[in-house]
Amino acid sequence: xxxxxxxxxxxxxxxxxxxxxxxxxxxxxxxxxxxxxxxxxxxxxxxxxxxxxxxxxxxxxxxxxxxxxxxxxxxxxxxxxxxxxxxxxxxxxxxxxxxxxxxxxxxxxxxxxxxxxxxxxxxxxxxxxxxxxxxxxxxxxxxxxxxxxxxxxxxxxxxxxxxxxxxxxxxxxxxxxxxxxxxxxxxxxxxxxxxxxxxxxxxxxxxxxxxxxxxxxxxxxxxxxxxxxxxxxxxxxxxxxxxxxxxxxxxxxxxxxxxxxxxxxxxxxxxxxxxxxxxxxxxxxxxxxxxxxxxxxxxxxxxxxxxxxxxxxxxxxxxx
Numbered sequence: 001x002x003x004x005x006x007x008x009x010x011x012x013x014x015x016x017x018x019x020x021x022x023x024x025x026x027x028x029x030x031x032x033x034x035x036x037x038x039x040x041x042x043x044x045x046x047x048x049x050x051x052x053x054x055x056x057x058x059x060x061x062x063x064x065x066x067x068x069x070x071x072x073x074x075x076x077x078x079x080x081x082x083x084x085x086x087x088x089x090x091x092x093x094x095x096x097x098x099x100x101x102x103x104x105x106x107x108x109x110x111x112x113x114x115x116x117x118x119x120x121x122x123x124x125x126x127x128x129x130x131x132x133x134x135x136x137x138x139x140x141x142x143x144x145x146x147x148x149x150x151x152x153x154x155x156x157x158x159x160x161x162x163x164x165x166x167x168x169x170x171x172x173x174x175x176x177x178x179x180x181x182x183x184x185x186x187x188x189x190x191x192x193x194x195x196x197x198x199x200x201x202x203x204x205x206x207x208x209x210x211x212x213x214x215x216x217x218x219x220x221x222x223x224x225x226x227x228x229x230x231x232x233x234x235x236x237x238x239x240x241x242x243x244x245x246x247x248x249x250x251x252x253x254x255x256x257x258x259x260x261x262x263x264x265x266x267x268x269x270x271x272x273x274x275x276x277x278x279x280x281x282x283x284x285x286x287x288x289x290x291x292x293x294x295x296x297x298x299x300x301x302x303x304x305x306x307x308x309x310x311x312x313x314x315x316x317x318x319x320x
Contacts, residue, residue: 007087007111013272013273016198019056025303025307027320028319028320029310034086036103036107041068043069044224045224045241047224048225076109102275111195122172194309195283213261286313
């Protein structure tokens with residue numbers, strides 16, 4: 001049996017406090033952090049994705065931030081490849097790799113033994129769809145995907161024809177949605193993982209989300225989105241991110257600014273709820289409630305509780 005690399009993963013909904021906790025644990029266990037957020041890969045999208053600031057890193061090395069231009073697409077399979085290479089690289093330096101983020105599907109694909117190449121294919125069917133896309137347009141194929149695999153359609157941008165076709169191809173070959181096919185694989189863990197989930201009382205979490213949106217606006221979110229808008233970025237995967245699509249509606253003149261901001265808050269709260277549901281249903285997580293960990297003394301106590309779990313699970317010791 002091959003020796004598995006050790007990996008610490010911290011997941012949880014937006015605004016729950018993953019960044020602050022991850023920095024403390026990285027200092028404690030000589031860690032380097034890999035972003036587990038599918039939107040923090042994009043350059044120029046800093047405020048709306050709550051990207052960590054350099055001064056907040058406290059010297060901890062972070063990976064997979066600012067590696068793509070906003071007009072570029074990005075897939076789960078590409079994320080898996082990049083993250084696994086980083087885990088091996090970090091481990092080789094004697095550091096502890098840590099994935100921190102809230103994009104559940106991306107993180108799941110990295111820590112479980114998924115092989116995207118194992119999915120069945122039908123070259124003739126794929127070529128037929130490619131021809132149809134050229135003649136009939138992307139929207140026709142996307143509408144078909146919405147009918148047979150609405151969850152994948154929600155995650156894939158209509159203009160990302162390659163991914164739309166791949167999802168349709170999997171359904172054509174198996175009769176299953178992409179997620180159903182992946183779940184059928186029943187993969188084991190690819191690493192020796194301590195998988196930590198952070199949660200919080202709902203009302204407190206929603207209050208933090210609302211405050212975070214207000215802070216983003218005061219820090220220049222509208223100006224950040226306008227820069228992308230003025231560069232002509234429209235049909236891009238990145239612009240579908242919460243915080244950007246709502247303000248695009250304002251810049252298009254479809255809604256007033258207060259309504260756009262309220263929509264952003266509401267969509268962020270809904271997203272947090274979906275994140276928690278997804279993590280609880282799809283991954284074997286050890287949960288820690290951060291509701292009482294706002295004050296420093298209680299936060300330190302929570303750190304000690306989480307550290308005890310990590311040390312037992314990964315059989316490692318703190319360097320502090």
